[in-house]
Amino acid sequence: MKEYKRIFVIVMDSLGIGAMPDSEKFGDIGVDTFGHILERMRTLDIPNLRKLGMLNLHSGGDMTGIKQPVGRYCKMAECSNGKDTMTGHWEMMGLRTEKPFRTFTETGFPLELIKELEERCGKRVIGNKSASGTAIIEELGEEEIATGAMIVYTSADSVMQICGNEETFDLENLYRCCEIARELTMKEEWRVGRVIARPYVGKKKGEFKRTSNRRDYALKPSGATTLNALADAGYDVIGIGKIHDIFCGEGITESLHSTSSVNGMEQTIDICKKDFEGLCFVNLVDFDALWGHRRNPEGYGREIEKMDQNLGVLLDTMREDDLLIITADHGNDPTYTGTDHTREYVPLLAYSKKMKEGGKMPDTDTFAVIGATIADNFDIRMPEGTVGYSILEELK
Template identity: 70%
Template structure:
């Protein structure tokens, strides 16, 4: 075992250019990081630069490092999808061939809405694909004043329910989401996630979503590298929505994050502790606040905030630590619509004990991450998983 602690940080949606099959997903030309760089005036990311990000991906504002300190490569997704769950599950060994159902064009079927109304005792409004902030402005007053229930979807395979923390209450909102999760286990309604979207405020212009979001995801379709690590007695510490994505499977400790900056601070605090195993972090704000809302400037500023926190984390890494930075899909903030985009994602690996660095061959799957982690800890990957370790290439 070379590394006692491995940190995997997912910059949610930070794609680096279209995959070869992007046209099949109607994503020809999407390039999240590249188009952000072309759009914003500045991109101050000295820590990502020193690790080799600009060596992997040409950036207008950032020169390639003369002597990059990390290993880096592009990764393609083997699974048939471009959503959060599919990407994260693949990192840990699961290939998803049947994509999750979406209800973007026409909303949810009347039969599902009728049953959800009956079980929740509230009239449902919305039932369409929409931005979370826009639908609150449109329907928030009606939900608060008339006791209705806002249900909506997006380009993802999700059923989202809004609830006012002050008038509906968090526990009631979570209960409604549990009902929705039960109903959407049926094959014809089977969405990847039911998401509770709590907010505060009483009238238009004042509504604000809170950090008490909760995802009710499907369980992974089989055991992953996380299960293998936990079963072997190693720590598997989750930060952000990792615990929701894997429905607690293979997790030994879960930490809820209020923001991506908070998630990085939690990761920094964990790096100051002794543990043996994996710290797995998801930073969702890139995707939720900037990608889906098509805001390249905000996205660029979020990358800069991350880089500053990365500068705090790097000095805490020990000789027997490994850091892996990656993403789960793209979400080009300059692209049409508000959907995720089918893109390659970055893989950057760094350890203070590295004697070499540089570019690795492009991977045909995200699953190299889980396979490499399992290999390091001498743990066998579960039967049916995919991925090949590249541990021997990190020297």
């Protein structure tokens, strides 16, 4: 007998809640994404997250918890060796990653890799540094068009991005080059999580604009996950935002692209109004992409407030036999040095209208309790080689 007919998992991408014990090994000392945002902002207008117990779990600034939160809450530690989006999401669904994906934020890609990429693609590489996608097109777009070169860049994530002007590069050629890059970056020493085609249009600075013809070439998960088990058992697995890209489509039965985190919450509310049975898995990326990497705590705080507004609508829309889980995949402290993710604990907030009471749950030593709990709820077996344990009894 299923406890819940529908489960919604919303990932507030990068909303960490304090340094893990091993954070120094990752170059992160005293990091605390949510705590430092609260210190900087002093207060946030987040009545719904507060109602679920977020501030009971982690307070700061002028804000504290409430006496009787309606949600269950705890903090989760990451057992995988990493602090990136794919590692965090894969662990939620049962996969422990031992070897972290490579990042090339400080150095750019190795010359050996660039040389091989140039030879295979027949194009000279320009850029090869960590940069904002819009900024590097403004900087190098005219040179790319004039010389037939191709812009290659990275970021704080484990990613290689290749820009191409749709009028002079040709989309199919851009995709071909990205497929070559994906093949080359399968090598262990160059292993990045994603290669992304970033097409744009325009002829000169000030006119360049990225198009919607982006294409992601992600690594497939290292094994079957809770998503595969759910889909194989005939349940709906609806991915919103980056979920399809993160899992390379594995185990996803329906996918919705989001234009923003606000749009992602609106899509989640729309899905909540429809009939389905299974999982709705949501990634809200703007916290990370727009504010964490750009070290903007005020922008990050305002984004949390926007999410909270739509969270109120979602809570009102939920049915009696729905379960909502809100979490994060890593930290990205906007007050810390550099632009990289930060190794942090993440929150787990859970709520259902049928829950007997709210309150603190035992902290967990892995994100994989989420996938294991989902599998337990739908009475399906987790795939072989996965990790995690169910906390379903805590969520009744």
